[in-house]
Structures are given as structure tokens and as C-alpha cells.
Amino acid sequence: MPHLLEPFATEFMLRALGGGVLVAAICAVVGTWVVIRGMAFLGEAMAHGMLPGVAAASLLGLPVIAGAAVSAVVMTFGVSAITRRGRLSNDTGIGLLFVGMLSLGVIIVSHSRSFAVDLTAILFGDILAIGGADIVLLAVALGVTLLVAAVFHRPFVALAFDPRVAHTLRLRPRLAGAVLVGLVTLAVVASYGAVGSLLVVGLLLAPAVAAGHWAARIPTTMLLAAVLGCTAVYVGLLVSWHAETAAGASIAAASIAIAVLSAIVSTLVRQLTKVSRATS
Numbered sequence: 001m002p003h004l005l006e007p008f009a010t011e012f013m014l015r016a017l018g019g020g021v022l023v024a025a026i027c028a029v030v031g032t033w034v035v036i037r038g039m040a041f042l043g044e045a046m047a048h049g050m051l052p053g054v055a056a057a058s059l060l061g062l063p064v065i066a067g068a069a070v071s072a073v074v075m076t077f078g079v080s081a082i083t084r085r086g087r088l089s090n091d092t093g094i095g096l097l098f099v100g101m102l103s104l105g106v107i108i109v110s111h112s113r114s115f116a117v118d119l120t121a122i123l124f125g126d127i128l129a130i131g132g133a134d135i136v137l138l139a140v141a142l143g144v145t146l147l148v149a150a151v152f153h154r155p156f157v158a159l160a161f162d163p164r165v166a167h168t169l170r171l172r173p174r175l176a177g178a179v180l181v182g183l184v185t186l187a188v189v190a191s192y193g194a195v196g197s198l199l200v201v202g203l204l205l206a207p208a209v210a211a212g213h214w215a216a217r218i219p220t221t222m223l224l225a226a227v228l229g230c231t232a233v234y235v236g237l238l239v240s241w242h243a244e245t246a247a248g249a250s251i252a253a254a255s256i257a258i259a260v261l262s263a264i265v266s267t268l269v270r271q272l273t274k275v276s277r278a279t280s
Contacts, residue, residue, distance in 0.1 A: 007241035012128055019130035022138035023191045024203055024229030029149050030187040031208035032222045036160045043204050045098035046188050047197040049075045051105025068192045072185045124248030125196025134194045141190035152179050195248055202252035203229050210262035228258050
């Protein structure tokens with residue numbers, strides 16, 4: 001038991017846990033819609049497409065979250081333009097935009113002879129360095145996410161299952177789609193400053209995928225995804241403390257492991273249920 005609680009007796013680990021829990025909650029709400037709508041590639045592109053802004057902000061000595069926000073806005077407008085014009089498929093257009101932004105970011109980084117921008121920190125962040133201001137920002141982002149998700153719940157549901165029905169019911173599917181992209185942007189930008197781009201993607205997708213094996217209703221899936229995401233944060237920090245591994249990478253690995261384990265267990269449960277019905 002002491003091994004499970006000892007790491008969190010320190011202030012920085014406790015702040016990391018608190019910040020990680022808030023990130024997990026934000027990503028659970030947004031990630032559920034990302035998985036339902038099949039927007040995983042958009043989430044990944046949005047996270048890694050922030051590299052130019054982050055690199056430029058770091059080299060200029062500006063707050064990295066400001067650079068991340070600028071790049072995210074550029075990505076959001078780019079995605080909206082691609083979706084609206086429809087000359088390319090969404091995946092193709094987003095892929096080109098993603099590669100273009102990522103290439104620009106690498107060029108900016110390589111322009112610095114000292115390579116002052118730490119690519120590892122960009123990918124995995126430094127969750128152990130989370131401060132009080134970061135936690136406040138994440139708490140505000142969580143409040144906004146919950147409010148928007150509640151207000152747009154019906155349009156999101158209609159958009160996810162049949163955009164034509166959403167249009168017929170006057171639920172403004174275009175607006176709902178834009179708001180959903182905005183939620184993904186908010187989740188990525190707010191979480192990036194604390195945990196980096198790769199960890200954001202891991203917590204955005206893996207817990208929601210894992211929860212989808214056990215829950216049918218959307219609110220239940222979000223709640224379970226939040227629980228699983230928080231579990232991944234706790235396990236990752238615990239492993240990081242005792243095994244002396246990178247905290248962000250450990251959390252990302254834990255979230256993926258939970259998704260894989262959930263898929264295996266749910267498959268076994270279904271098979272056992274079938275066998276039980278067949279023999280009864």
C-alpha cells in the first residue's frame with residue numbers, strides 16, 4: 001500500500017496528478033465525440049500541427065501555449081476551409097495541412113543552431129512541472145468543455161448519426177461540426193501546455209475507445225472514459241516514480257495498455273456469454 005501512495009506525498013507529484021486528472025476529464029468528453037465521429041486523425045493532426053507555433057514561441061521567448069493557440073487557430077480555419085469546399089476528401093486535406101504544419105515546425109526548429117526547442121518536451125510535455133496557473137487553466141477549460149458539450153448535445157448526436165436528420169430538425173449541422181472542431185482545439189491547446197502533444201492524443205483516444213466496449217449511452221461512455229483516463233494518469237505517474245521513466249510517456253503507454261486490455265477482456269466476455277447461452 002505505501003508504494004501506491006508514497007509518490008503523491010510530494011507536492012509536485014500531487015500537482016501532476018491533479019493536472020492529469022483534469023486533462024483526462026477534458027479528453028474524455030471531447031474524445032468520446034472524436035471516436036463516435038471518426039475524427040481521430042483530426043485530433044492527431046491538430047495536436048502535432050501546433051509544432052510551428054510552439055517552436056516559434058520557444059525561440060522568441062514567448063509562452064508556448066500562446067504559440068500553440070496560434071497554430072491551432074490556423075489549423076482550425078484550414079480544416080474548416082477544406083471541409084467547406086470539398087474539393088479534396090477530409091482525410092486528404094487534413095493530411096496535407098498536417099504535414100505542411102509539421103514540416104514548417106521542423107524547419108523552424110532546425111533554423112536554431114542551438115536547437116533550443118526540446119522536441120521531447122513538445123511531444124510529451126513535462127507533467128511534473130505543472131503549476132497552480134496550469135491547474136486553474138485546465139479547470140476553466142474543463143468547465144467550458146462541459147458547458148458546450150451539454151448545450152450542443154442534441155446537435156452533436158444528430159450530426160454523428162445522420163447529418164441529414166440534423167438539417168431537417170434545424171439543428172444546424174455545420175455549426176455543430178464547427179463547434180466540435182473548436183472543442184477538439186480547446187482540449188488540445190489547454191492540455192498541451194501541461195502534457196505535450198503526444199500525451200493529449202493518447203488521452204483523447206484511448207480511454208474513449210476503451211469505454212466504448214462497455215458503455216452504450218454517450219454520457220456513460222464519457223464518465224467511464226474519464227475514470228479510465230484518470231486511472232491511466234495515476235498508473236503512469238506511479239510507474240514513472242518507481243521505474244524512473246518519463247512521466248508523460250508512461251501515462252501515454254498506460255492509456256494505450258488500458259485500451260488494449262479493455263478490448264481483450266470485452267472479447268473474452270462476449271465469447272463466454274455466447275458459450276453460456278449455447279450450453280443453457
